[in-house]
Amino acid sequence: MKLLKRCYAALIYLFLYAPILILIIFSFNASKSRANWSGFTLNWYFELFKDRQIMKALYNTVVIALLSSVMATIIGTAAAIGIHNMKKLKKKLVMNLTYIPVVNPDIVTGLSLMLLFVFTKFPLGLFSLLLAHITFNLPYVILSVLPKLKQLDKNLYEAALDLGASPLHAYHKVILPEIMPGIITGMLLAFTLSVDDFVISFFTTGSGVSTLSIIIYSMARRGINPKINALSTLLFLTVLLLLIIVNLRTSGNGANKKRSDLKW
Amino acid sequence: MKKNWLSYPYLLWMVLFVFFPLLLVFFYSITDRTGEGLRFTLAHFRRFMEPIYLKVLTRSVKLALISTVLCLMLGYPMAMILAGNHFKRKNIMIFLFVVPMWMNFLLRTYAWMTLLERKGLINTFLSWLGLNPLNLLYTEEAVVLGMVYNFLPFMVLPIYSVLSKIDKNLIEAAGDLGANQFTVFLKVILPLSLPGVVSGITMVFMPAVTTFVISRLLGGGQFTLIGNLIEQQFLYAGDWSFGSAISMVMMIVILLSTSVITKYEKENEGGGLW
Structure with a gap:
């Protein structure tokens, strides 16, 4: 029975990882073929870095991800503190609004924003992309910060005030670190x-104006391209690294040692 | 502590970029732009009832249902294995299960293109065995495969999270009272895991029924799904009103079913992903 379970798990992991591993292996393949191995090369990686369109898209992706995550974190953290102090009914209303972009299909969120930009004659480009990304990031920041606020001991903040800290100072020194x-x-x-x-x-x-995802979609629609394999490998390693960092953070934090509550 | 004002920028943002755009979709779906200006109409919703579009709808629902059932059949045993104590490094097993979920889903889908294509690895392997190459890519089966591959973790994780919260004493008690393993599963584990199954089903079915990327890349544009229909109306046909009407229908169905399900989950303290 135990062996059967192990085999089943192994098969599922194979199913999940085989396509990604094959993509990674063939990113080092000398020929354009995805079936025959014809020698090791880093050529596709050089080609990738020489491709100005892809590099521009990479730049756009990183800039938008950085700016939108920072902006969403600032607006979202402030909002979470505000929402935490709201009365019950108002809180419920705001949380329902917060859940809309999470629950709504991406395609509806995307096209509704497109309608907004076209309707208000807002030029579509890097800036509209940034606004859209901040919009769909905001709920996730709020949903990550709110639980921490709930765990917070109210007395801490009041103690800081009693000891003579100004409200702003108390926030900065007591609430924010928590x-x-x-x-x-x-x-x-x-x-x-x-x-x-x-x-x-x-x-x-x-x-x-493209992001990496948009480039991948338009390239993949036209068929297979080894440059995408090289790109996949780099992106996969980046995601892996980020996840390891996030995972170490959450497990290092004594409050939720109980691993059964999955954060993802 | 009156800190409500801190959320005002956020509320303004959400009204401007979430509420107002959805209102626009609604507005487009019930109006017609004629020479004399705007006119109220329900024609776009009626048009969606035409046979060609209903066929797209039934196909979307059919493929999403098949994928959901497959995910459940593959995922439930996997969730049980992950929830059991069969591995020393359980955390790492779960981590490994989550990693592919975070990889760009276009790349995950693209990975299957390279495997399934005419000169791909699977066909090369078949011809090496002396078999004829098969048409694997650009079929309905390929679309279903892509959906199962992309959405399997969404089925496994909620079930896993419910299963790992089940009180082990209940299972032992059932065993002590004479139930065999199969009866324990049927009468104890399965009913207790239903909330996780329900949220897994929604988390697979919803994205599967709205996707347009998987059907485009693995179906080669031959199998129009409701997502492709919306994409076409907005980006190629330029019929925004019809596209909005389809989106409205899709959105209402999804928001309604999600609210019903979250209510069910709250009653049963189910295992949502968030």
């Missing part, structure tokens, strides 16, 4: 979601 793990998790989550997004970017970008 909720920091939630803020950082939220920011990393926002960053990853932004890098990963395709559907919403696809609808809210203008001609000539």
